[in-house]
Amino acid sequence: MFEWSDEHLAIRDAIRSFVDNEVVPNIDALEHEGVPPYEVIRKMYRTFGMDEMARESFKRALERKIAGETGRPERRGGDNSAAMTLIPIIELCRHCPGIVTSMGVSTGLAGGTIMKGGTPEQMERWGLDLMTMDKIGAWAITEPDSGSDALGGMRTTARPDGDEWILNGSKTYITNGPYADTIVLYAKLDDGSEDDPRKREVLTFVLDKGMEGLVQSAPMRKMGLKSSPTGELFLSDVRVGVDRLLGGRKDPSRSKSEGRESAKENFVTERAGVAAMSLGVIEECLALSIDYAKSRVLWGKPIAQHQLIQLKLAKMEVARLNVQNLVFRHIEMSSAGKTPTLAEASAMKLYSAQAASEVAMEAVQLFGGNGYIAEYRVEQLARDAKVFQIYAGTDEIQITHIARDLLA
Amino acid sequence: MNVVVCVKQIPDPAAPQSLEPSTNTLDRSGKLILDDSDAYGVEMALQLVDKAGSGEVTLVSMAPNGEVAGLRTALAMGAAKAILVSDDALKGTDALGTAKVLAAAIKRTEFDLVLAATESSDGYTGTVPVQIAELLGLPSITFAKSVTIDGSTVKVDRQTEAGYDEVTAPLPAVVTVTAGVVEPRYPSFKGIMAAKSKPVDQVTAADLGFSAGDVGAAGSGQTIFAVADAEARSAGEIVVDEGDGAQRIVSFLEGLKVI
Numbered sequence: 115m116f117e118w119s120d121e122h123l124a125i126r127d128a129i130r131s132f133v134d135n136e137v138v139p140n141i142d143a144l145e146h147e148g149v150p151p152y153e154v155i156r157k158m159y160r161t162f163g164m165d166e167m168a169r170e171s172f173k174r175a176l177e178r179k180i181a182g183e184t185g186r187p188e189r190r191g192g193d194n195s196a197a198m199t200l201i202p203i204i205e206l207c208r209h210c211p212g213i214v215t216s217m218g219v220s221t222g223l224a225g226g227t228i229m230k231g232g233t234p235e236q237m238e239r240w241g242l243d244l245m246t247m248d249k250i251g252a253w254a255i256t257e258p259d260s261g262s263d264a265l266g267g268m269r270t271t272a273r274p275d276g277d278e279w280i281l282n283g284s285k286t287y288i289t290n291g292p293y294a295d296t297i298v299l300y301a302k303l304d305d306g307s308e309d310d311p312r313k314r315e316v317l318t319f320v321l322d323k324g325m326e327g328l329v330q331s332a333p334m335r336k337m338g339l340k341s342s343p344t345g346e347l348f349l350s351d352v353r354v355g356v357d358r359l360l361g362g363r364k365d366p367s368r369s370k371s372e373g374r375e376s377a378k379e380n381f382v383t384e385r386a387g388v389a390a391m392s393l394g395v396i397e398e399c400l401a402l403s404i405d406y407a408k409s410r411v412l413w414g415k416p417i418a419q420h421q422l423i424q425l426k427l428a429k430m431e432v433a434r435l436n437v438q439n440l441v442f443r444h445i446e447m448s449s450a451g452k453t454p455t456l457a458e459a460s461a462m463k464l465y466s467a468q469a470a471s472e473v474a475m476e477a478v479q480l481f482g483g484n485g486y487i488a489e490y491r492v493e494q495l496a497r498d499a500k501v502f503q504i505y506a507g508t509d510e511i512q513i514t515h516i517a518r519d520l521l522a
Numbered sequence: 523m524n525v526v527v528c529v530k531q532i533p534d535p536a537a538p539q540s541l542e543p544s545t546n547t548l549d550r551s552g553k554l555i556l557d558d559s560d561a562y563g564v565e566m567a568l569q570l571v572d573k574a575g576s577g578e579v580t581l582v583s584m585a586p587n588g589e590v591a592g593l594r595t596a597l598a599m600g601a602a603k604a605i606l607v608s609d610d611a612l613k614g615t616d617a618l619g620t621a622k623v624l625a626a627a628i629k630r631t632e633f634d635l636v637l638a639a640t641e642s643s644d645g646y647t648g649t650v651p652v653q654i655a656e657l658l659g660l661p662s663i664t665f666a667k668s669v670t671i672d673g674s675t676v677k678v679d680r681q682t683e684a685g686y687d688e689v690t691a692p693l694p695a696v697v698t699v700t701a702g703v704v705e706p707r708y709p710s711f712k713g714i715m716a717a718k719s720k721p722v723d724q725v726t727a728a729d730l731g732f733s734a735g736d737v738g739a740a741g742s743g744q745t746i747f748a749v750a751d752a753e754a755r756s757a758g759e760i761v762v763d764e765g766d767g768a769q770r771i772v773s774f775l776e777g778l779k780v781i
Contacts, residue, residue: 120591121714124594124709124714128598161708161710163713164711167711
């Protein structure tokens with residue numbers, strides 16, 4: 115794959131038109147007035163039949179789960195599901211990466227975790243509504259004292275009490291946290307043993323908004339990604355039954371690393387998603403920069419005629435081509451039924467996130483004083499792109515995952 | 523309820539355009555897209571068929587080089603199939619020739635109603651639909667802002683400068699729709715993927731019974747001798763508010779006799 119197919123372009127054009135009509139006119143409300151992005155996302159799902167596709171996909175996944183099938187479903191040649199997922203991400207990120215973050219966390223992380231690790235009953239109870247965006251999901255792993263060290267340094271505890279667990283602790287930087295209907299929450303087993311707390315078992319629970327002892331904070335103020343609500347969660351003696359333990363009743367045969375694996379399984383998916391997000395930001399910054407360089411006249415000629423401006427544009431184009439090739443590779447692999455290794459996904463995310471951040475900052479520089487003004491849009495994209503180097507694993511964490519694989 | 527929709531595939535208005543120097547007609551050799559004004563007819567047709575509970579929407583189009591990109595967009599919206607007339611012999615065909623070709627293509631289908639836009643976004647003659655109606659011997663109603671079917675009759679609210687006329691005609695009929703008739707849907711992802719396997723019957727002028735000289739530049743009754751740039755708009759007047767801005771604007775509008 116070296117270019118988008120006619121069908122891909124048709125999907126792109128349809129989404130682009132939707133973004134122009136439904137997102138762009140509301141960008142100030144989404145970015146600066148605290149309007150949550152969920153209604154726009156739901157409208158997109160209904161408009162393009164993504165909700166119906168999610169229901170069909172859910173039905174197949176449930177049937178596989180009931181039949182005891184594990185692993186990824188067999189894919190047919192020419193499967194377009196990866197492209198159909200990534201193209202909306204790219205197009206939305208040209209204007210509003212925050213929408214994608216809220217959508218991706220709800221369906222990919224919260225919904226995806228339940229679909230992979232949940233029992234059939236849990237899939238039906240929580241998974242379907244998340245996959246269709248009828249309900250909003252949050253995925254709660256990060257804590258005030260542990261970001262990159264989330265699994266080892268986790269302090270939120272799950273204390274067994276008969277057939278139930280009692281959850282205590284807090285989570286922070288939780289996307290959709292303030293509004294989530296369903297929360298996938300990770301907690302350390304606290305069964306009174308003398309084991310090293312860093313090595314204790316991590317359990318995964320599913321919580322509902324409004325449960326006694328659960329408090330969801332108001333949205334936090336952030337540098338960028340303002341259209342994606344981020345918050346804190348506080349758990350004070352939240353009592354949960356086995357029906358909320360992901361995977362159901364604890365069984366001695368189940369691996370003690372299951373909770374950790376559940377968290378790690380999401381890394382590949384979200385890192386590929388960040389590459390697509392980066393491509394959207396890069397494409398838009400490059401397009402805006404070319405237009406501006408051609409129309410902005412200084413010393414009697416367009417700034418595009420100055421070689422230092424040309425250098426910036428050329429570097430942006432190199433980044434665009436490289437990131438697009440990474441996205442194409444991911445689509446091609448997915449179409450062939452293959453999944454990138456964690457190291458490959460990390461390399462893809464590391465390069466793409468840095469490229470997006472650099473391109474967006476260079477776009478601000480190319481625009482000069484106008485680049486610092488919101489009206490010219492590149493400042494928002496620059497603020498938004500910075501988080502690509504931080505969430506879904508910081509640049510530094512990506513490097514460790516790549517190096518670990520190389521040196522194994 | 524079977525509805526035929528005449529759709530035009532035009533050069534992308536957002537892309538740079540050029541004229542063919544020998545004919546002064548628009549260069550249509552590049553990729554073409556569905557004329558935005560035709561999306562309303564397609565949507566109206568889909569809604570009428572849906573309401574009737576049976577039947578299908580067929581697209582009819584004439585375009586060079588076997589171009590189907592615009593047709594795929596309308597098929598993705600939900601149309602069932604298309605007839606595309608594409609033939610080098612059609613190059614230079616005028617509005618009446620186009621109507622003859624489209625009418626001949628429409629005759630290959632079973633239809634209750636023919637819909638078209640009031641005019642295309644590139645040629646703007648606005649004459650083809652009524653010419654098709656005349657060639658097919660059917661009644662025509664133009665500028666529909668709403669279309670309903672009542673048994674064997676089509677009821678149309680026809681937009682006028684003063685308001686609208688309520689008009690009816692027996693089916694089959696030809697109706698042109700305005701951009702206000704319905705809001706076109708976005709094609710769903712499934713619709714886009716399904717569109718590539720929907721049938722497009724590509725035919726030539728000869729397949730429709732035309733001989734050389736009937737259509738194309740040779741059969742055209744019109745010649746474009748020259749194309750000139752539209753006269754540039756004169757610069758507006760900038761009113762700097764020095765405390766009397768409102769009064770000056772009122773005086774300006776009074777001068778135009780609009781207030």
